[in-house]
Amino acid sequence: KVGKWNEPNYELIVDLRPDLVLCYGRNPGPEAEKKLRAFGITVLRLDFYRPSTLLEEVAILGAVLEREEEARSFISWYRQKLDFIAQKFTAKKERPRVYLESYSSFNTCGPGSGIDEMCRLAGGHNIASTLSIPYSEVTSEWLVAQSPDVIVKACVSPDAHDAGALDRLRTCYASIERRAVWNETAALRNRRAHVLAGDVCAGPRAVIGILYMARWFYPEALADLDPE
16 A cells, blocks of 8 residues: 555655556646656556546557557447447437435535536436536535435445445445435435445446446336346
8 A cells, every 4th residue: 555546655656666657637746747757657647437538548558558459349348338328318308317426425426527427428417517516515405406316326335246245335325215304305205216336436347337327217218228
């Protein structure tokens, strides 16, 4: 472990003698290049959490690692899945109104967040789309006033495909049902609240999360869709 994702310990990184350090686009700050360049270590900034830039970044990483063929194969597969979803709801004029919550309680995902992009690709309308920042704290009163058709809550659950992780997902779901006055929303009245495991909320696996969202948004039209 070499510190936090946004505050790494550069001395420990240098001790590991890497050829390359991968960072998010904005974090850590420009000090990463300044401190590592002196040791001949290159910094490459790739986010991988926004679907809109993911494929371009995979192509870049494939070139850097000399794995262009694998990158092209993944990109083709990924586009095929997104095209499949797009074809299903392009004719639909009204999109379901969705409340997206990040890993933190009452913290919604607005424009600029990866989950917001996932929601749009899955055919949903994010009720926080008019907010000015990617992540905002909201109140129950605001949510009830918006009365979303669907609620999607991101849950930290590594290896969620393992049976033991289901308990964490159930606990996360139960926390939504216990919130005061949330049962007044259309989403809870119609049992359309869902939990999305963190390992399919970002990165290459986000396409799986998008498929789950699409099935939740359009349960009748996509009844045969099997994200698993």
